Amino acid sequence: MIQLLGIKKNTKVEIREKLSLSPRKRKEYTEELLKYFEEVVILSTCNRTEIYYRGNLKGEESLNIIFEILKWDINLKESCFYLEEKETVKHLMEVVCGFHSKILGEDQILGQIKEAYLTAIDLKSVNSELQRLFLEAITCGKKFRTEGKLYEIPVSSASIAVSEAIKNKSKKIMVIGYGEVGSLVVKYALSNNIEKLVLVVRNTEKVKDIFDERVVVTTYDEGRKIINEMDCVISCTSAPHLIIEKKHINEYGGNIIIFDLAMPRDIDDKIKEFKRVRLYDIDEISLMDDENKNLRKERMLSYKSIIENYIKEFFQWKNIREVSTVIKDIKNNSAKIIEEREKTLQNKCHDEKDLEIAKILIKSTSDYYVNRAIEVLKEEQLKGQGKECIKILEKIFLKKI
Template structure:
């Protein structure tokens, strides 16, 4: 059984935090999950936590074992969903194309799934069905975005935060963290009008932006610059709070917390002159392009169906792989036996005649057996089905 265990999207943020997996813990979590799953891949983003797996165990057993391995409270099982086989494949295709995102059609999920797949490959936690499925899903996601041209109307939590910050009059920004979301937020800030951008990172050498308005600061120095910014966008992978109320100046400011677990102390939302938006509130913000994206995406949904069917067909064909190998071995045995005869007799016989005899005997091996099977099936009253198969095999080109 291939399946997925995920956290429901309508669950409150404080619950999702308890069922999140920080990226730096991926490797250790995968190693632990590999002990209970034949294959496993973790997808954890600001809006979703999902574990894709392949197992011979039943649903109840594997779900409990995953919760144990991830040290999750089993009382929270009610906040999760589970899909198997075809429903799981359909779910993944919808996710990678942006149909299942809180921000419809958001353009980060494809890269996030690619990263999750690469981590699973490096950890050797995928090797069969899950590996093939994610290869096809990533190809599907790329084709879907190319054909639908969603890149012409990009949207993400980072873009919404930057656009909303600008709409509220922000001219100076601070971005905490420079991972995928942080770098994307910086990209959106740089693409528009602004006065100053501070980028707070633990390793300042990872950022290389040639713009006099941009200042790279060490993460531990961030509090010194809060007084100089109108908007903070926090998107670290820290497992704890990084923005505390006691550190903030008494000035008008808007803060967007894009992290799960949250980066920003919840009480900050009650501070005078400060507006705080967590990932759930950001996802609910009005997006004027939402309806346009929905129409475009629905018109290209056939791409998802195509790749889903391709994977299901691959699974069916893979089930007969042992028989295909047997057929190939039979063919190899027939060929080697006659080739050995040819080598032994090519200098003692007329080679043209010898080749004719050996070629005819090769075809007779299969033709004579087909005739015998045809007779047997006629006697059993199953001629039509057998004849159809034999015609498809032997009557090629007629």
Template sequence: MSLFALGINHQTASVALREKVAFSPESLLDAYQQLLAQPNVLEAVIVSTCNRTEIYGHVELENCQTVIDWFCGFHQIAQSELLKSLYCYHDEKAIQHLFRVSCGLDSLVLGEPQILGQIKQAFSTAGQAKSVSKLLNRWFQHAFTVAKRVRTETQIGANAISVAFAAVCLAKQIFSDLSKSRVLLIGAGETIELVGKYLVEHNVPNITIANRTLSRAMGLVEQFDAHAITLEEIPTHLSDADIVISSTASPLPIIGKGMVESALKKRRHQPMLFIDIAVPRDIEAQVGELRDAYLYSVDDLHGIIEENKQARQEAAIEAEKIIEDCIVDFCHWLESLKAVESIRNYRNNSELLRDELLARAISSLEKGGDPQKVVKALAFKLTNKLIHYPSQALTQVSQSGDDNELQILRSALGLNEE
């Protein structure tokens, strides 16, 4: 039996290829039914995100060709197109890969936490499809434990390495409790959308979105339960904001020094934080000269990001050590399964032998045999049969001269006990 992990990701394949082999939620149930119907496949979990499509599984033989054939057939893609981007790992390497993916060490953004949620969702879906049994259940539960340890024992996720995340982290450093802050977001592009998601995660209840066109802003309004205004309305609403984060494509500044001065007067000089992540800048540099106005540009954030990248790299080294230890633990558990199987086989063989000799003894008694002789014969034959193979093993080990192995065997047979 063998564990495997095969697939493609952002490191090995283009977006165009990843799109071709992505599993839609609607197709997963059918995919699992087909995959488990393949010869040799015992269990499987399918992970499909924008950056990776992977299949983790348990097969009878260390050969994934059946799964590769099915994978290409299901997505109607030629193997020649896929194989150059496909990776396939077995056993310890497969275990390591799942652990690294779950911890965010294999992600486009090092240490990002979203992948763990995606792995958990994939595992849950596989459970609903009844494609997970004892081995994969233990493997994935172990992966979740590893990821939790890495998050707890290292700083892998503590430092922002995206502009949007860095902006929110900076705001949190200055306003320790963002749930009491009022935020004005200027723009409605991808960066502002990501900023909005992070703000919602920090329980910010009061978000206003300013955009040139309200129609574009309305999608974010619904997503974040926010309020929308036009850029022309900013001067009226600026004084209501504790934090202003701006990212537009405007060629000219949207917020000037005079506008901020007026807002500060209305606020009775309560501090305001301005984070300008636009290029060209949306907020005039002179705003930073004002008392009670704190202005940070995208360059300031990039400085923070570079420092944090280095911190995450250092944390990743610690994470790899944790993963190595956890791989050893999981492999020990796998080895213990072999012992369980061996014990089961040994017990079954012994019981079969017992039943066979007992049946002979009962037959002899039914034919009028002397009960005392029959019982003695049963005991004699059963003892000889049971000690035959252990006796052979003791003889072979003694002749080999391996004292250590001899002591292990003696201990297993209870011969070292007083």
């Protein structure tokens, strides 16, 4: 059975930090989880930590194993939610379309789910139902955004942070981290009339796709030395520790606005003690007024039938898959009988031309009735009458006479 363990939507950032997962340990966690479950996909983003898994262990027993493997404090279980198969499928389809994002309809989640799925493929942790579910979900997310034309109303934590920075007349902006979110921040920032953008990365040689004269690429150590010259800092690394601490910020100087888009957080919360600093974490950024929010919500709800169709298609596929063994047996038995009939005919008929015609007729007749039986089986399975139909077909096609 497919199941899901996730972090509740309104859990405070301080708790989410304790339940976040380092990308570097995803392989280790997945390998350990596969000792207990058939398939596993780990989705871990700045706003979301979810473990999708399929196996016989379920409920409390499965949750305890996951908490132990991930080294989570069992006392934080109240901050998590658990879903069984039907609700898990619905949840993933809604998540990939942006319905459960803190910033409604943001488009980064589709890429994050695709990345989680491709990582699972590389780790060989999906091979059956969970693999099919994620493929369907990714296709659903693409279709939802294309048909709903959500690109006409773009919004993300990156765009909101840059928008707020520009509203506050920031001309010198520092961006820390150049992953998926960081690259978006840089793109949005450079589309505005700013004087300078300092991009802080661990390895400057890896940044080879920026040619704007306003951009200076530097290291973490060098970035910390000039951070107090900035009007705005937007941090979005995947580091497991603080990047900017209180000691790196001068108590006095010009006003500086800082956006921390990371999970766990990059910026020391203690710098709020300085009057010159305004620090926003990912939760506060999500709550900022968004003039497009109601428009996006209205449009998303009008296209929710796309999600419902993909949910229906997945369960239809799963239902049909459950009778695939019977279908295979019927086809194999049919092939065996055809072969026997052909041998009998070959012994009685010596005209090669007539023999070939007879073989074609035998096979086409057999295929007709076998395929019709399979169609009926699939129809009855979708109606919930599969077991009764299997019993009848087994007597007709598989029972030895």
